[in-house]
Amino acid sequence: MIKVVRDAEPRVLRRNSTRWRDKLLRLRADPHATKKQIKAAESKYNHHEIKAQLKTMFADKCAYCEHKACVGHYGEIEHFRPKAVYPEYTFTWSNLLFSCAICNNASHKADHFPLDAAGNPLLIDPSAPTDDPSDHLEFRYDPVTRYALVYGIDDRGKSVEDVFDLNGRRGRKELLRHRSQYINQLRALIKVARTGDTDALTLVHEACMPHAEYAAFARALCQIYGIAQ
Ligand SMILES: [Zn+2]
Structure with a gap:
């Protein structure tokens, strides 16, 4: 997000x-x-x-x-x-x-809209001027399982992680596998970019653009590997 x-x-x-x-x-x-x-x-x-x-x-x-x-x-x-x-x-x-249809189905968002004790939304609206998903989520790559995991770092992030089953704990394995496959390819590309390959670096930068799939994870990876965006 x-x-x-x-x-x-x-x-x-x-x-x-x-x-x-x-x-x-x-x-x-x-x-x-x-x-x-x-x-x-x-x-x-x-x-x-x-x-x-x-x-x-x-x-x-x-x-x-x-x-x-x-x-x-x-x-x-x-x-x-x-x-x-x-x-x-x-x-x-x-x-x-x-x-997507899966995030919006009855097993995930649909009519679910958890609120905190003060009545404020626990889910995150990425288009709200006051909400920034990066304040609530962190992106971790597990080198053992080779999974690209998304964790909530506060109540709002944890609500997002759970409602949308971002790590496949409630069965949404296809999203976890798809995201992990993409991130594994991007990690390989980042390693090539760090050798000075400008074509690879251009592709890594493109992976961080707003239109790119899983851009939030790509940006987090670039931070870890010290690649300026
Ligand atoms: Zn979705």
């Missing part, structure tokens, strides 16, 4: 979000409204203009696990504050992220 700068609100939301929200809240409060009516009003958020802007903003990567969400899947609009719990934020631009 890396910090992401939020783009301007898409035109379709600027024009419609208040009207869409008011209609949704009105229907949810109406005992005669059908589930189909509520679902239709709620689904307005899933607009191609909104999704396209989120995809660009997150460089096609999942906001939470940094996997390329569009490889083998379309990726999803994700509500940081779940729309089932906070319907008033269903169309709020600052509440919308881009995620």
Whole structure:
């Protein structure tokens, strides 16, 4: 997870979000409204203009696990504050992220939204001006297992590690294996770059760019090996 700068609100939301929200809240409060009516009003958020802007903003990567969400899947609009719990934020631009289908499924985020004792979110919104994922997560390479592991260093980081099962403890081994395979290749590349190979160094720098998969881990590796970014 890396910090992401939020783009301007898409035109379709600027024009419609208040009207869409008011209609949704009105229907949810109406005992005669059908589930189909509520679902239709709620689904307005899933607009191609909104999704396209989120995809660009997150460089096609999942906001939470940094996997390329569009490889083998379309990726999803994700509500940081779940729309089932906070319907008033269903169309709020600052509440919308881009995620892979697995981070957003019922075994992981979905409607889970843990809060601390003061009622503040324990999960991290990488696009929030006040949140920086690097304050809460650390990235460790285990030379014995050759796994690239992501650990929470405080309650918020630990919530992220657990909810998204970043180290495969609850069964999400495919993410751990995919990230570890990539990081093992990057480690080999860093060793070549340190010999003075400029092509290798360019590739290492590219691996740290915001659009690169697992950029947070790549940046941490560069720090460990003393490679300026
Ligand atoms: Zn994900």
